[in-house]
Amino acid sequence: MQSLANVSANGGIALGGKVVCDGFLSNAAVRVQTHIHADHMTDFESSKGFQTILMSEPTKDLLVVELNAELAYRSNVIAIPTGQLYEIEGCRIELLPSGHMLGSTQVSVTLPDGSRVAYSGDFNWPLNEVIRTDVLVVDSTYGSPDRARRYSQSEVNDRLIELVLRQLGQGAVHIKAHRGTLERALEVLDGATQVPIIATPKLCKEVDVYRKFGYQIRPLLDISSEDARHYLTEGQYLRLYGIGEGDLFGLENGTAINLSAFMASSTDPVLELSPRAFSVAMTCHADFDGTLRYIEATGAQHVITDNYRGGHAVELAIAVRSQLGIDAAPSQSRPGRYWGE
Ligand SMILES: [Zn+2]
Ligand SMILES: [Zn+2]
Missing domain, CATH: 3.40.50.12650 (Rossmann fold)
Structure with a gap:
């Protein structure tokens, strides 16, 4: 499954061959920017030069404040309204809110053969709408049983x-x-x-x-x-x-x-x-139980836990297998230098 979706050495989440989320890959035509946190912004400048960059409208506004106003006028930086599909080279890309922060999204890509790959982005739980997918790359920030919270x-x-x-x-x-x-x-x-x-x-x-x-x-x-x-x-x-x-x-x-x-x-x-x-303890991430409920709700048959961010990818993959009975493995990427933003 890591051929369909994986996390690259620099933290980009590859979904099929044409789309990368939150990182740069030279063979991907499109970068999806799920939100503005630093652990998801790697190589944004390279993407600006070479890729179409998709994001939600609030994320674009926040990036204009964060980076510079010039971003607002670039034709390759595209804000797409929630629920609107973006098509490129036979792939359909959809962004849905992930409840993590203003503008944050889940990303799903339907490949030309109809199979679906998706990335959770950073997410909160519960959510009104969850992406449905066959293969899911999931954030692992609170992916350890000792990260469960007994308070709301x-x-x-x-x-x-x-x-x-x-x-x-x-x-x-x-x-x-x-x-x-x-x-x-x-x-x-x-x-x-x-x-x-x-x-x-x-x-x-x-x-x-x-x-x-x-x-x-x-x-x-x-x-x-x-x-x-x-x-x-x-x-x-x-x-x-x-x-x-x-x-x-x-x-x-x-x-x-x-x-x-x-x-x-x-x-x-x-x-x-x-x-x-x-x-x-105010956070915008789902806790351990919320993470498992989210994975279940996506309908994924194969789960890849993000080992670049958060540090609990191995524990989460074990829990997904044992508690949900769903095939799961950590991404082959090594942990990055950011933790859980
Ligand atoms: Zn993050
Ligand atoms: Zn974040």
Whole structure:
């Protein structure tokens, strides 16, 4: 099955001979960009020069903010509406939302002989719509039984609100998360507090894209603005950090909250590191059980677990075989340098 679909050495997911997702392969006419996280952006510049690049409309807008405005005008970078098919050389490509972050998609390719190969992309669970396929390459970020979570994300939301409101009583609250997770947290917090929310100009622009696509988030304050400087001296505000936008350790005042399910316990979503530092298990990935339910729902008869990202490909393949009775193997690619974004 690894001849029909596989993960290449640089992390690109090959679906049939003509399509690659989230990486560059010189023989593929099309690259599908499932979402904007760094572990899926490898060799994007090479693809820009040589391939047709397909993505959802929100992903294109987010990439224009992230990379440069020039991307908006390139004829080989194509945003396709949800549910619309794209045909090339006898292959039909379809993108469906994957619930992981704004714009993220699952990808299915129907080959000229009618057989179907697909890539889950990073996904959340449950989902309204799941791709149906014969062969599936699946993300393995939480593909280990010890990555099961005994609490729901709505419980996590409630605990986050409770924690933020409590800590705001003592001054500023600084929140850091991966893109997508941060905006989900903002939506959760937006109705709960009226304090100003301060972020870098780039993050402000990014949040504008989320708002354009329906997220209920009030406009953020640009940290370089006069208003923001005023609030920064007042003490009660939320300050947001994307990954790569500074370190929360060693803050002089206020509370640091890191949103990540990576170190979290399976029973309690809030981890207190000190009275002023917390980790909250907010994530946009399905957990172990959700991953198995997703695989079942695709109807796949052959599963390839992505060994480039996430680090649980072998355990997941074993579980798919033993618990679902579906043929499964890890991709032959070696682990990449990114983990689980
Ligand atoms: Zn990822
Ligand atoms: Zn991701």
